[in-house]
Amino acid sequence: MRLLLNKIILALSLVSALIGLAFLGWILVTLAIKGASAMSASLFIKDLVDNGLRNLIVGQLILAGLASFVGIPLGIVAGIYIREYGQGSKYAEFIRDLSDIMMSAPSIVIGAFVFALLVKPFGGPSGFAGAFALAIMMIPIVINTTDSMLSLVPKELREAGIALGASKYKVIFNIVIRAAKVGIMTGILLSFARIVGETAPLLFTSETSNYFTLDLTSSFPSMTVSIYSLANEPEESARDLAWSASFILTIMVLLINLTGRYITRNKK
Amino acid sequence: MEKIFQKLSLLSASLVFIILIGIFTTLFISAKPAIDEFGFGFITDARWNTEVPLNQSNEKEKQTDTLKEDTTQNSVSDSDDDLLAEDEDLMGDDEDLDDEVATKTVYGGLVPIVGTILSTVIAMVFAVPIAMGIAIFLAEMAPKKISIPVGIAIELLAAIPSIIFGMWGLFYFAPIISETFGGYQVSLLTAGLVLGIMILPFMAAITRDSMKTTPDILKESAYALGATKFEVIKDVIFPYSKVGIIGSIILSLGRALGETMAVAFLIGAVYNLPEKITDPTISIPVAMAVNFGEAAGLGESALFYLGLILFVLSFGIISFAKFYFLKRNKG
Amino acid sequence: MPVMNIKNFSFTYAGVDKPSIRNINLPILKNKITALIGPSGCGKSTLLRSLNRIHDLYPGNKYEGVIELLDFETNKYENILEIKKENEFIKLRQKVGMIFQKPTPFPMSIFDNVAYGLKIAGIKNKTEVENRVEEALKGAALWNEVSDRLNKPAGGLSGGQQQRLCIARAVAVKPEVLLFDEPTSALDPISTGAIEELIVELRKDVSIAIVTHNMQQASRISDFTAFMYMGDLIEYDKTEVIFLNPKEKQTEDYITGRFG
Numbered sequence: 043m044r045l046l047l048n049k050i051i052l053a054l055s056l057v058s059a060l061i062g063l064a065f066l067g068w069i070l071v072t073l074a075i076k077g078a079s080a081m082s083a084s085l086f087i088k089d090l091v092d093n094g095l096r097n098l099i100v101g102q103l104i105l106a107g108l109a110s111f112v113g114i115p116l117g118i119v120a121g122i123y124i125r126e127y128g129q130g131s132k133y134a135e136f137i138r139d140l141s142d143i144m145m146s147a148p149s150i151v152i153g154a155f156v157f158a159l160l161v162k163p164f165g166g167p168s169g170f171a172g173a174f175a176l177a178i179m180m181i182p183i184v185i186n187t188t189d190s191m192l193s194l195v196p197k198e199l200r201e202a203g204i205a206l207g208a209s210k211y212k213v214i215f216n217i218v219i220r221a222a223k224v225g226i227m228t229g230i231l232l233s234f235a236r237i238v239g240e241t242a243p244l245l246f247t248s249e250t251s252n253y254f255t256l257d258l259t260s261s262f263p264s265m266t267v268s269i270y271s272l273a274n275e276p277e278e279s280a281r282d283l284a285w286s287a288s289f290i291l292t293i294m295v296l297l298i299n300l301t302g303r304y305i306t307r308n309k310k
Numbered sequence: 311m312e313k314i315f316q317k318l319s320l321l322s323a324s325l326v327f328i329i330l331i332g333i334f335t336t337l338f339i340s341a342k343p344a345i346d347e348f349g350f351g352f353i354t355d356a357r358w359n360t361e362v363p364l365n366q367s368n369e370k371e372k373q374t375d376t377l378k379e380d381t382t383q384n385s386v387s388d389s390d391d392d393l394l395a396e397d398e399d400l401m402g403d404d405e406d407l408d409d410e411v412a413t414k415t416v417y418g419g420l421v422p423i424v425g426t427i428l429s430t431v432i433a434m435v436f437a438v439p440i441a442m443g444i445a446i447f448l449a450e451m452a453p454k455k456i457s458i459p460v461g462i463a464i465e466l467l468a469a470i471p472s473i474i475f476g477m478w479g480l481f482y483f484a485p486i487i488s489e490t491f492g493g494y495q496v497s498l499l500t501a502g503l504v505l506g507i508m509i510l511p512f513m514a515a516i517t518r519d520s521m522k523t524t525p526d527i528l529k530e531s532a533y534a535l536g537a538t539k540f541e542v543i544k545d546v547i548f549p550y551s552k553v554g555i556i557g558s559i560i561l562s563l564g565r566a567l568g569e570t571m572a573v574a575f576l577i578g579a580v581y582n583l584p585e586k587i588t589d590p591t592i593s594i595p596v597a598m599a600v601n602f603g604e605a606a607g608l609g610e611s612a613l614f615y616l617g618l619i620l621f622v623l624s625f626g627i628i629s630f631a632k633f634y635f636l637k638r639n640k641g
Numbered sequence: 642m643p644v645m646n647i648k649n650f651s652f653t654y655a656g657v658d659k660p661s662i663r664n665i666n667l668p669i670l671k672n673k674i675t676a677l678i679g680p681s682g683c684g685k686s687t688l689l690r691s692l693n694r695i696h697d698l699y700p701g702n703k704y705e706g707v708i709e710l711l712d713f714e715t716n717k718y719e720n721i722l723e724i725k726k727e728n729e730f731i732k733l734r735q736k737v738g739m740i741f742q743k744p745t746p747f748p749m750s751i752f753d754n755v756a757y758g759l760k761i762a763g764i765k766n767k768t769e770v771e772n773r774v775e776e777a778l779k780g781a782a783l784w785n786e787v788s789d790r791l792n793k794p795a796g797g798l799s800g801g802q803q804q805r806l807c808i809a810r811a812v813a814v815k816p817e818v819l820l821f822d823e824p825t826s827a828l829d830p831i832s833t834g835a836i837e838e839l840i841v842e843l844r845k846d847v848s849i850a851i852v853t854h855n856m857q858q859a860s861r862i863s864d865f866t867a868f869m870y871m872g873d874l875i876e877y878d879k880t881e882v883i884f885l886n887p888k889e890k891q892t893e894d895y896i897t898g899r900f901g
Contacts, residue, residue, distance in 0.1 A: 044538055044763070045731075047538075052540060055447055056443070056447055061440055066467050072478055073478065120319065120323040120326065122319050126319075140327055143625060143632060147621065148624055149568065150620075151333065151617045151620055155333045185326065210312065211312040236469065239470070239471025239472075241571045242599060245570075288477060296466055296470075299466055528745045531741055531745040533698055534739035538727065545757065550747075552748075
């Protein structure tokens with residue numbers, strides 16, 4: 043009886059695992075087939091107006107890159123405060139909790155916030171607004187990884203530095219950060235991967251554009267937002283374009299993720 | 311230098327607090343007109359963009375509304391043309407009234423609130439057992455040769471942008487569901503299931519991590535008493551990692567609640583209270599995604615009101631999960 | 642009379658070429674305490690963990706030779722290395738209990754911890770469970786300390802109490818053999834004394850094998866001692882002989898503290 047129950051439950055969990063994996067496999071296979079079949083060099087040369095994706099790929103990377111430019115330093119420095127300067131204090135704990143909560147805040151709400159802050163007063167969507175929304179999403183993620191990576195640095199290392207007469211600032215920069223460097227790098231890559239695939243915060247901040255532009259003060263090409271509108275168009279060709287864009291986006295996200303994992307594994 | 315950097319780091323950390331306060335107040339100020347107009351009754355009012363005969367007319371607002379629509383049409387999708395038809399019929403009836411009596415437009419949040427909650431519930435009912443199965447499989451059953459690559463695959467899947475789940479759901483999953491269960495291709499059911507599939511890898515990965523915190527020696531001592539694998543899981547691993555597992559589930563729930571893109575393609579985006587599980591409806595994030603570009607005035611404010619409700623709701627749920635985690639850290 | 646017989650036994654961990662312990666021949670005598678001593682890495686824990694095949698939780702390990710266990714009902718020896726089915730594993734582990742280096746209270750109440758083994762052994766009668774729990778807690782010299790808080794979580798006990806609780810839990814299912822894997826290594830001297838006393842006390846009901854890195858402990862409580870070194874069994878004899886008059890030079894060097 044016990045053994046039978048054991049077998050049944052284990053079989054059930056195996057089956058549910060298989061079901062779950064089958065769904066996820068189904069999605070990936072669909073994506074690969076639909077995406078790869080429409081893949082061609084012209085996608086990377088032409089812009090969306092000419093049924094290409096060049097402006098979208100560049101635009102999405104600029105938005106995410108700009109967000110990182112602001113979000114990464116702020117996140118790292120804030121993470122340093124939480125783990126090093128504020129260590130153990132009520133305020134640091136409070137900020138850490140808030141940041142964790144903010145990490146799970148609905149991204150569409152962040153989009154709405156930036157819309158009210160930067161789009162409405164300035165009379166329209168802009169690349170800046172989109173990048174700002176992504177930066178807000180990114181900061182708590184970077185804080186979280188910096189915090190946990192710094193926590194892995196043994197206490198003795200800090201004490202040894204202080205014992206040599208180094209200032210706290212010197213200890214943090216010359217010893218602690220150096221020891222946690224690889225982990226923080228990985229964290230940065232993973233958080234970049236996370237925001238580069240975001241759609242909701244960009245829907246009404248950067249919106250998207252069919253043309254190639256580097257002008258951050260008007261609506262800015264975004265791959266994810268374009269996928270959303272292309273997928274809703276009736277023509278087959280638009281949908282194919284959406285699949286190709288999704289495929290490229292997924293490959294990008296997965297590659298960045300794998301790179302992040304690879305460097306951690308290698309340096310350890 | 312030391313002092314400057316310390317201040318700087320304190321400032322960056324405080325930025326989190328400032329941003330959160332900023333989000334809250336901005337949403338609140340933007341939602342203020344709707345809050346003043348509809349009060350808490352907003353939450354239980356099932357009408358959206360409905361004109362009712364009253365003394366005050368909102369003619370002006372209607373005009374700006376349509377103007378804005380024209381200018382943003384090309385960038386904002388009109389995914390739900392066919393489904394909105396039903397909604398437009400309703401409006402059509404009201405427009406007749408418009409000519410004769412003074413009317414005002416009423417916005418109520420009940421439909422998106424119900425849609426958000428129901429789609430999340432469906433997602434959780436679907437995802438929790440399967441995620442538990444995957445977590446048990448990875449943490450306790452599979453040999454290392456399988457559990458390591460499958461574990462990495464699951465973590466990678468958790469990183470895939472949600473819009474891709476939505477697109478797959480619309481083109482491949484929805485037709486099958488509507489064939490099996492009847493009803494529309496876009497419905498509460500399809501949206502909930504795709505949402506469930508989307509949070510599955512995330513939930514499975516963090517649940518597995520919680521289960522793995524059970525010390526080997528504790529499992530061994532249960533086996534040493536002659537326990538079966540299921541008994542070890544039920545009596546040792548689950549009780550030991552209970553707090554973490556509940557935390558993972560709540561965290562996933564928070565994610566599902568605020569998810570936009572996986573649902574936007576599939577829920578139908580009509581302001582209809584669903585009578586059956588296969589009816590189309592709308593959720594808060596989708597209402598914002600679909601209507602924001604074309605809304606103005608009170609309509610826009612009502613959307614901010616919805617956003618505020620969603621923000622407070624998810625803030626509450628995540629804090630609750632955090633509270634659980636914290637209790638564990640201290641224990 | 643030996644309750645277990647280890648014959649020509651070798652054990653190889655998964656993914657390793659060479660066996661970690663080689664060609665061991667050793668009896669575990671009935672109602673006696675057998676101590677396994679030796680420097681760390683000598684294979685004493687590996688050997689102990691083979692006796693209830695707890696190694697099998699991790700796949701890929703290799704056993705060679707024979708380990709016999711006496712079946713008290715039929716009075717015949719069975720080779721436990723031939724076990725393949727799950728229900729036979731369960732029976733083996735109910736006959737051969739184990740106590741670990743660190744206390745391992747399950748995340749449940751004190752009572753439920755001790756009753757756990759009974760429950761999974763299929764004993765459902767409430768009075769019987771209660772009697773056996775009380776008996777086991779008394780046997781583990783813990784009853785007086787916990788009888789008024791049996792429903793409190795076991796995690797609230799001190800380390801020494803937790804370890805005695807684990808002993809009570811193992812004793813409650815009435816095993817033939819109890820394996821102790823350095824049971825006092827995580828405890829303070831006073832708790833250690835209590836556990837040692839308890840082990841000696843338990844000898845009248847159950848046969849015991851204990852791994853210890855503490856030679857004084859082995860000499861204080863065991864009847865027989867086996868000295869292992871680098872995966873080999875160097876010497877096995879009565880404890881007095883091993884400690885006072887060892888035959889092998891290596892044993893003498895270890896006992897007198899010249900290495901290890």
